[in-house]
Amino acid sequence: MRRIFQEDATAVRGQKFLTIIEERQASGSAIRTDEWKNLLEELQIGRASFYAMRNKLLGAGLISIKDKEYRLSGQFSKDLLDMARWWWTAVLNQPEENL
Numbered sequence: 001m002r003r004i005f006q007e008d009a010t011a012v013r014g015q016k017f018l019t020i021i022e023e024r025q026a027s028g029s030a031i032r033t034d035e036w037k038n039l040l041e042e043l044q045i046g047r048a049s050f051y052a053m054r055n056k057l058l059g060a061g062l063i064s065i066k067d068k069e070y071r072l073s074g075q076f077s078k079d080l081l082d083m084a085r086w087w088w089t090a091v092l093n094q095p096e097e098n099l
Helices: 008-026 033-043 047-060 075-091
Strands: 063-066 069-072
Touching: 008 033, 008 047, 008 069, 033 047, 047 063
Parallel strands: none
Antiparallel strands: 063 069
């Protein structure tokens, strides 16, 4: 999280937001985007800071919004795999089979 957010406090809030999303998604009651006011209170954060944090998580591929609900996303993992493959083959000049 510290690679995405500059401040430790924001990284902690981002992790907490991800945990909330994970728990609610697992319980079958995903967080709806219109619950933002409750999230501001729970995360003890202002509206502008919340949306800045949320947008970074969306941009990083850690979360997505589908049907007005926050969901954990696998895009981040896919991006890391792509980056690792590129680094291994293009930069380190190693055969992909050895990855």
